[in-house]
Amino acid sequence: xxxxxxxxxLTLFPEIFPGPLGVxxxxxxxxxxxxxxxxxxxxxxxxxxHGTVDDSPxxxxxxxxxxPDVIEKSLAGIQQNDRPRIYLSPRGRPFTQNDAxxxxxxxxxxxxxxxxxxxxxxxxxxxxxxxxxxxxYILTGGELAAYVMLDAITRLLPGVxxxxxxxxxxxxxxxxxxxxxxxxxxxxKDLKVPDILVSGHxxxxxxxxxxxxxxxxxxxxxxxxxxxxxxxxxxxx
Ligand code: SAM
Numbered sequence: 001x002x003x004x005x006x007x008x009x010l011t012l013f014p015e016i017f018p019g020p021l022g023v024x025x026x027x028x029x030x031x032x033x034x035x036x037x038x039x040x041x042x043x044x045x046x047x048x049x050h051g052t053v054d055d056s057p058x059x060x061x062x063x064x065x066x067x068p069d070v071i072e073k074s075l076a077g078i079q080q081n082d083r084p085r086i087y088l089s090p091r092g093r094p095f096t097q098n099d100a101x102x103x104x105x106x107x108x109x110x111x112x113x114x115x116x117x118x119x120x121x122x123x124x125x126x127x128x129x130x131x132x133x134x135x136x137y138i139l140t141g142g143e144l145a146a147y148v149m150l151d152a153i154t155r156l157l158p159g160v161x162x163x164x165x166x167x168x169x170x171x172x173x174x175x176x177x178x179x180x181x182x183x184x185x186x187x188x189k190d191l192k193v194p195d196i197l198v199s200g201h202x203x204x205x206x207x208x209x210x211x212x213x214x215x216x217x218x219x220x221x222x223x224x225x226x227x228x229x230x231x232x233x234x235x236x237x
Pocket of ligand 1: 087088089090091112113114115116117118119132133134135136137138139140141142143145
């Protein structure tokens with residue numbers, strides 16, 4: 001068997017992994033070795049016996065920056081060094097479902113979690129870390145962002161989610177958000193499930209879902225709607 005998809009995480013808090021990734025389908029897959037994870041404690045590579053890993057920024061300013069030599073030593077022992085290197089950063093390119101798909105097709109990745117004001121820029125440049133953000137807000141550290149990224153990636157690995165078909169109709173497929181979902185009871189608090197969904201007419205159900213997905217995307221996400229329309233026009237011409 002090939003080596004499973006593998007994530008190496010550079011962090012100052014290795015004890016928080018796998019955290020939420022250790023439960024549900026991602027946790028079961030981790031147990032069944034469909035993917036694997038190791039975390040490197042950057043504190044083990046501190047410059048002194050006090051555990052120092054950071055220093056104040058040149059040029060002044062508040063906060064501390066993780067030192068490049070500490071990250072260099074933390075990277076030194078990593079096997080399979082050719083995996084994509086990602087630095088989680090609010091300055092990064094927004095992480096998308098397409099990124100999750102691409103990364104799920106690779107052999108894994110190396111993730112650098114910042115803390116304080118972040119990491120020395122020379123590390124990002126020298127080791128060609130791609131900066132990736134999970135959204136326009138500031139977290140205390142990269143670890144929660146790593147959870148988010150790894151959850152999105154590992155559920156796409158073969159065998160992790162029971163029915164692969166359930167991945168095909170999710171939000172962001174074809175740049176559309178998902179249609180509304182309903183389950184039993186058919187009538188709840190006098191609210192009925194749309195008749196069409198209990199009609200048994202598969203073609204009409206598929207059309208209704210497509211229309212709903214289009215309406216929701218148009219109303220909520222004009223940016224995605226534009227991409228969807230552009231794709232449709234490309235197919236048309
Ligand atoms: N000084 C940085 C700035 O203004 O861009 C913010 C540093 S933040 C307090 C500490 C660390 O949290 C970052 O180095 C990064 O690893 C992580 N982080 C914070 N927000 C993030 C986000 N939106 N996406 C990914 N990582 C984030």
